[in-house]
Amino acid sequence: MTVDLECDDLVIGAGVLGLAVATECAKQGRSTVLLEQHPQFGQETSSRNSEVIHSGIYYPVNSRKTHYCLSGREKLYAYCAEKNIQHVQTGKFVIASNADETAYLEKLHAHAKNLGVLVERVTGAEVQRREPLIRCSEALYFSRTGIVDSHQLMQSLENDLQHLGGLVGYRHSVMGAQRDSQGFTLEVNSPDGTLLARCQRLFNSAGLGAAAFSNALLKTQRYEHRFCRGRYFTLSSRYEGKFHSLVYPVPQKDGLGVHVTVDCAGNARLGPDVDWIEERSYPALQRFYDCxxxxxxxxxxxxxxxxxxxxxxxxxxxxxxxxxxxxxIDGEAKPDFLIENFDGYVHLLGIESPGLTSALAIAPHAASLQA
Ligand SMILES: Cc1cc2nc3c(=O)[nH]c(=O)nc-3n(C[C@H](O)[C@H](O)[C@H](O)COP(=O)(O)OP(=O)(O)OC[C@H]3O[C@@H](n4cnc5c(N)ncnc54)[C@H](O)[C@@H]3O)c2cc1C
Incomplete structure (x- = not known):
């Protein structure tokens, strides 16, 4: 068996998580390789989201989503400032328009205070003064919410990785892996044909494809990603500058409700909605990027x-x-991030929202897990 590529740590998937994890591995002085099937980073979920720096208020107190979102948010603001990545601390309103929604706001207010998140109660009139197009009876205002240019963020992480001596292989698709007493052997499809790679630690941050990859490697059927898409409409330039903060209704089942966000260029967009997809095969998802x-x-x-x-x-x-x-897991919904270490095989599953906000906090933890 001829090995074409040998390294200490190999990371699958150049979304925001894989880039951040690989950078953390390289910071430890370990030879690090990041493999991505597409010609560029961030071609899947990491470039198809609201780019919101979340305040971490929607998840149970002891969940990983809360933990990583709160610490990831602060790390992300600091990293953006240090690297000159475009971001804006816009603030966010969560609005209520009826008694049920007001009751929800009360609970959310108590939960946010319990977490130590800055939150302000605002009247409907005050919301309208600050956001003239919005009507509601009352709202909560979260000043620490913001937006980030996700492309610039990933570009910066890729630069960091390369400055630390890490290698990035685009158009390299990891087809499968096997472990032995020394580490892992991976079969990789590349423009030069099929390669064999060896590593001591293997990180699976393959996003939508991560659960299926884990099942194959761990010889189990326990893990499953079911897919739920979120669609956006953009608003024409007539609405440029018309929204200053992000505006969210109260959350709905499986999503945060169709909200109004702005990007760093000032364009407004609506979404995402919640649309479960019957398809269970990751490679067959491409057609769902249109509707x-x-x-x-x-x-x-x-x-x-x-x-x-x-x-x-x-x-x-x-x-x-x-x-x-x-x-x-075993057919039961597990609505939290999952980061597990099987003696040097680390998988990151269920990394949905707020994964972009949390990436810089998840990565050092994942990279600290030992073989
Ligand atoms: C509609 C929507 C809105 C969201 N809004 C927000 C938000 O506002 N704020 C927030 O914090 N989070 C948000 N998120 C969540 C956030 O976008 C994700 O949690 C995050 O981008 C996940 O990053 P990732 O690196 O895990 O996955 P991905 O970005 O999907 O990256 C995985 C990579 O792995 C590659 N890959 C897969 N299999 C292989 C293989 N076998 N070989 C090589 N490469 C492979 C893929 O090509 C892909 O590039 C949102 C998500 C969605 C869907």
Whole structure:
């Protein structure tokens, strides 16, 4: 057996998580290789999201989502400032328009205070003063929420990795791996044909494909990612500068509700919605990055007009679609991040929102796990 590539640590997947994990491995002075099937980083979920730096308020106190989101948020702001990555601390309103929603806000307010998250109660009139297009009865305002340019973030992580001597192989698709007493052997499809790679530690941050890869390596069927897509409409330039903060309704089942966000260039977008996909095979997901936009438009208008009644239909145009990896273990929903170490095989599963915010906190933990 001729080995084409040998390293201490090999990371699968150049989304924001894989880039951050590989950088942390390289910081330890270990020879590190990051393999990505696409020609560039961030071609899947890491570039198909709201780019929100979340405040970490929606998840149970002791969950990994809360833990990593709160610490990841602070690390992300600091990293953006240090590396000159475009970001804006916009703040966010979570709004209520009826008694049930107000009751939800009360609970969210108590939960946020319990977590030590900065939160302010605001009247509907005050929301309208600050966001003239929005109507609600009252709201919570989270000043520490913001937005980040996810492309610049990933570019910066890739630069860090390469400065630390790490290698990135694009168009390298990891087909399978086997372990032995010394480490792991991987079969990799590359532009030069099939390669064999060896490593001591193997990190699986393959995003939507991570659960299937783990089942094959661990010879189990325990882990499953079911897929739930989120679609966005963009708002025309007429709405540029019309929203200053992010505006969220109260969360809905499996998602945060169709909200209004802005990107660093000032463009506003609506979404994501929650659309479960029947397809269970990761390689077959490509066709779900498009949809019948005319069919979903009425739902979006109805959802957003509840709190932004003047929204004009002809301002909406189809935007991007991202897919959430919803984790199930032994058939049961596990709505939290999962980072497990099997003697040097580390998998990162269920990394849906707030994964972008959490990446810089998850990565040092993952990279600290030993073989
Ligand atoms: C609609 C939506 C909105 C979201 N909004 C936010 C938000 O506002 N804020 C926030 O914090 N989070 C948000 N998230 C979550 C966030 O985008 C993700 O948690 C994060 O991007 C996941 O990064 P990742 O690196 O784990 O996965 P990915 O970005 O999917 O990267 C995985 C990579 O692995 C590669 N890969 C897979 N299999 C292989 C293989 N066998 N060989 C080689 N390469 C492989 C893929 O090509 C891919 O590039 C959102 C997610 C969605 C879907």
């Amino acid at each position: 019948d936009w005319d069919a979903v438009l009425p739902q979006f208008l109805a959802a957003v007009r509840k709190y932004c009644p003047s929204l004009e239909q002809n301002a909406l145009s189809p935007g991007l679609i991202g897919i959430r990896p919803k984790l199930f």
